[in-house]
Amino acid sequence: xxxxxxxxxxxHAPGSLQEKAFLRDAKAALEKxxxxxxxxxxxQVSKKNDFRFGFSMEFESQAAYDGYNKHPxxxxxVKERWALxxxxxxxxxxxxx
Amino acid sequence: xxxxxxxxxxxHAPGSLQEKAFLRDAKAALEKxxxxxxxxxxxQVSKKNDFRFGFSMEFESQAAYDGYNKHPxxxxxVKERWALxxxxxxxxxxxxx
Numbered sequence: 754x755x756x757x758x759x760x761x762x763x764x765h766a767p768g769s770l771q772e773k774a775f776l777r778d779a780k781a782a783l784e785k786x787x788x789x790x791x792x793x794x795x796x797q798v799s800k801k802n803d804f805r806f807g808f809s810m811e812f813e814s815q816a817a818y819d820g821y822n823k824h825p826x827x828x829x830x831v832k833e834r835w836a837l838x839x840x841x842x843x844x845x846x847x848x849x850x
Numbered sequence: 851x852x853x854x855x856x857x858x859x860x861x862h863a864p865g866s867l868q869e870k871a872f873l874r875d876a877k878a879a880l881e882k883x884x885x886x887x888x889x890x891x892x893x894q895v896s897k898k899n900d901f902r903f904g905f906s907m908e909f910e911s912q913a914a915y916d917g918y919n920k921h922p923x924x925x926x927x928v929k930e931r932w933a934l935x936x937x938x939x940x941x942x943x944x945x946x947x
Binding site: 755756776793797798801806807847848850 | 852853854855857873890891892893894895896898899901903904906940941942943944945946947
């Protein structure tokens with residue numbers, strides 16, 4: 754199992770319609786891509802970093818993760834939304850020890 | 851629910867006995883502290899950052915999280931092990947959106 758997470762901050766004003774739209778459209782684009790399990794949209798609440806949100810999802814295998822990365826819906830979302838609307842982000846991926 | 855995560859890298863050589871001891875002792879010190887749920891020790895596998903490990907745990911409430919932070923076993927572990935053996939770390943905490 755690989756747990757893929759990304760913490761991020763948007764360019765949009767907190768609480769704005771643009772922020773809501775980004776989160777809604779991200780869920781619509783990504784959650785149903787084959788291989789994606791336990792898709793979560795999260796609020797980042799630690800004061801020790803300045804990311805505002807997080808996504809978390811799990812894949813059964815590296816092949817499933819690769820399939821997600823290459824999936825047209827993911828590629829399109831990254832190009833048309835993520836690259837334009839995200840200010841900063843950090844990907845952290847975990848496997849069981 | 852608050853999911854508390856910390857990604858980190860140790861000063862110890864990868865695969866060393868010191869590394870194994872740190873992980874073993876962290877689990878022994880932290881997993882049974884009241885309020886800690888779903889304690890996980892994880893391997894960080896993304897090439898997009900250079901953290902090597904992660905811990906993840908969940909708390910039912912901020913009060914449970916505060917209780918963990920103040921618990922003598924946690925305080926002792928942070929002072930005697932974490933502060934001395936961890937090279938760098940990043941705490942990221944999530945709540946449901």
